[in-house]
Amino acid sequence: MNQQIDSLNENTDQNMNLVIAGHVDHGKSTIIGRLLADTDSLPKGKLADVKETCRRNSKPFEYAFLLDALKDEQDQGITIDSARVFFETDLRKYIILDAPGHIEFLKNMVTGAARAEAALLVIDADEGIQENSKRHCYMLSMLGIEQVSVLVNKMxxxxxxxxxxxxIVEDYTEFLEEIGMEADCFVPVSGLEGANIATLSDETPWYQGQTVLEVLDSFENQKLPEDKPFRMPVQDVYKFTRGGDDRRIVSGTIAAGQVSVGDEVVFYPSGKRSTVKSIEGFNRAKTDTIGPGFATGFTLDEQIFIKRGELATLADETEPEVTSRIKTNLFWLGKAPLSKNKEYQIKLGTAKVSARLEKIERVIDASNLSQSQEKDQVERHDVAQCVFKLNKAIAFDLATQFEKTSRFVVVDDYEIAGGGLVEEAIEDKQSWVREKVMLRNYKWEKSKITREERAKKYSQQPTLVLITGEEDVGKKPTAKELEKQLFNEGQMSYFLGIGNLLYGVDADIKGENNHKEEHLRRLSEVSHIMLDAGAILLVTAVELTQEDLELIKTTVAPDQIETVWLGDKITTDIDYDLHISDFESERKAAGEIEGLLQDRGIIFRPW
Structure with a gap:
């Protein structure tokens, strides 16, 4: 296996991903065009064709035109999309991610920088240091890109x-020191004239440093994090049926560490665990160990229900953080400010969760580093230290431990609007329950009958149906009627009244004050057992809140819960799946809930 990892390192060492950034019109595209031309990396005749096009259009030739793949880019005179540019030196091959400097396209720079190992930042010698010159480098530092060289262009x-x-060197060095960065070097260049790009120029006898090409070759490839704890965000679980193949392959790309056949793996946030039976790969030699950088998969000795968004780790290594409250260092690029009155999506690894801004601790203007602790929203291009409340717990590492499994993006209205790093895992109200759930999962005695086999046998997906609302609105009659309807249709259903628990499982704490959370935890554990048996469980409770629901979701998988609010007046903040406002009869209300189960694919809809 070590030979296999060494082979991957050798292949990676022959390539380097770079990002080039800077303020609009500071000459990034011109410099890239020069690099392509001076290293003979252009397609044959391309340079002559572009020059001839410029001649025919009575337009002065510019090296930036070599990158213009879209006609409207030439018309506007700005680069508006992130371009992947390939060239090579005698040392290695390069992929340059041309990150546009125009303020409207900063998001593309972030997308490019997230894949880069090093960066070139371009500053116009005549125009000087601009706001984006600072913003871009601040973002590069937040993305963990430590190798940065500054090109002072248009000399x-x-x-x-x-x-x-x-x-410019003095002023920009002072700014970099304030954000904890240091440039590898500053190079005076002229993209237009080619000065100090491939060879040192006679125009700058006072500069005896490296050329841009020499700077690129001096960058070091990032080594794969083999010595870190094993981390693999679960991308998917593939199941096979053809030809008697019953494998279930847990797949993903290994972010750090190594995993071997026989290792005990733990998945977070669920805490479920099993042992690696085999390592699988497409069109790859069989191996018993695999390391970082590989898109791979593995099978398990015991089949456990794992889904996308879990983080695979090794049982004998450092655990990741797990919580639904995170303190972050974030940059915001959204058109609308980041505010507390809106729901967002956070993507971290393969996990995607709904989130709300809980607190703004401080806001920094990345262009001048001024700070404010009194803002109630984060404006575009600001950097902020924020606390987010997630709708469910996720697994991650802190930025100080391992940046790759700490990076996240924020999605607002289907667009990436911000991103950053997790600085701290804040204890949430479900932490005490989560610890018990992880211990339960570790000690759980697994049946020989799988979840899929039960679902096939009963023609249904196990589900907890929570029916809530004010008192005396028909919750219990509706639940009992639904139980009967499902039973008569051949479904495995069961109504569980709260009284059944209070005078049974909860008898030791019945009547004691301040035990609501423990009542809910025990209800959730009973529900978990019933769902493991394959049942559709119907539970009624008075005025459940979102906090109550989140506690239940800590024990029962959120995708196995359907929440119904019965009654016209909604008195809590619970996020329900169905609202039955007009209660006419238990039969009609039960029919509406059954329709929900059919729509969700929990039970089949009759033809």
Whole structure:
């Protein structure tokens, strides 16, 4: 296996991903065009074709035109999309991610930078340091890109003046120190004239440093994190049926560490565990161990229900953080401000959860580093330390431990609007329950009958139906009528009244004050057992809140819960799946809930 990992490292060492960033019109595209031309990396005749097109259109030739793949880019005179540019030196091959500097397209720079190992930041010598010159580098630092070199471009416009160059170096170095960064070097260049791009220029006898190509070759490839604890965000679980193949392959890309056949793996946040039976790969030699960077999969000795969004780890290594409240360091690029009165989506690894902004601890203007602790929203292009409340717990590492499994993005109205790193896992109200659930999962005695086999046998998906609302609105009659309807149709259903628990499982705490959470926990554990048996469980409770629901979801998988509010007046903040406002009869209400179960694919809809 070590040979296999060494082979991957060797292949990676032959390539490097770079991002090039800077303020609009500071000459990034011109420099990339020069790199392509000076390394003979252009398709044969491409340079001549572009020059001829410019001649026919009476347009001065610019090296930036070599990158313009879209006609409207040339018309507007700005690069509006992130371009992947390939070239090579004698040392290795490069992929440059041209990150647009125009303020409207900062999101593309973030997308590009997230894949880069090093960066070139371009500053116009004549125009000087601009807001985006600072914002871009701040974001690069947040994305963990430590190798950054600064190109002071358009030196021809200032007659290659050394004092102008030195002043930019001094001012920008001071800014970098304030954000905890250090540039590898500063290079005076002219993309237009080719000065100091491939060879040192006679126009800058005062500069005896590296050329841009030499700077690129001096960057070091990031080593794969083999020595970190094993981390693999679960992408999917593939099931096979053809030809008697009954494998279930847990798949994903290994972010860190190594996993071997025989290792005990634990999945978070569920806490479920099993042992690796085999390592699988498409069109790859069989192996017993695999490491970071590989898209892979493995089978388990015992079949457990795992889904996308879990984080696979090793039982004998450092555990990840698990919580539904996170303190983050975030940059915001959304058109609308980040505010507390809106629901967002957070994507971290393969997990995707709904989230709300709970608290803004401080806001930083990335262009001048001014701070405010009194803002109630985060404006576009600001950097902020924020606390988010998630609708369910996720697993991750802190930025100080391992950045890759700490990075996240925030989605607002189907667009990436921000991103950053998790700085702290904050204890939530479900932490005490989660610990018990993980111990339960560790000690759980598994049946020989799988969840899929029960679902096939009973023609239904196990589900907890929570029917809530004010007192005396028909919850119990509706639940009992639904139980009867499902039973008569051949479904495995069961109504569980709260009284059944209070005078049975909860008898030891019945009548004691302040035990609501423990009542809910025990209800959830009973529900978990019933769902494991394959049943559709119907439970009624008075005025459940969102906090109550979140506690239940800590024990019962959220995708196995359907919540119904019965009654016209909604008195809590619960996030329900169905609202029956007009209660005419238990038969009609039960029919509406059965329709929900059919729509969700929990039971079949009759033809």
């Amino acid at each position: 021809d416009l200032v007659d290659y003046d050394q004092d102008t160059f030195n002043q």
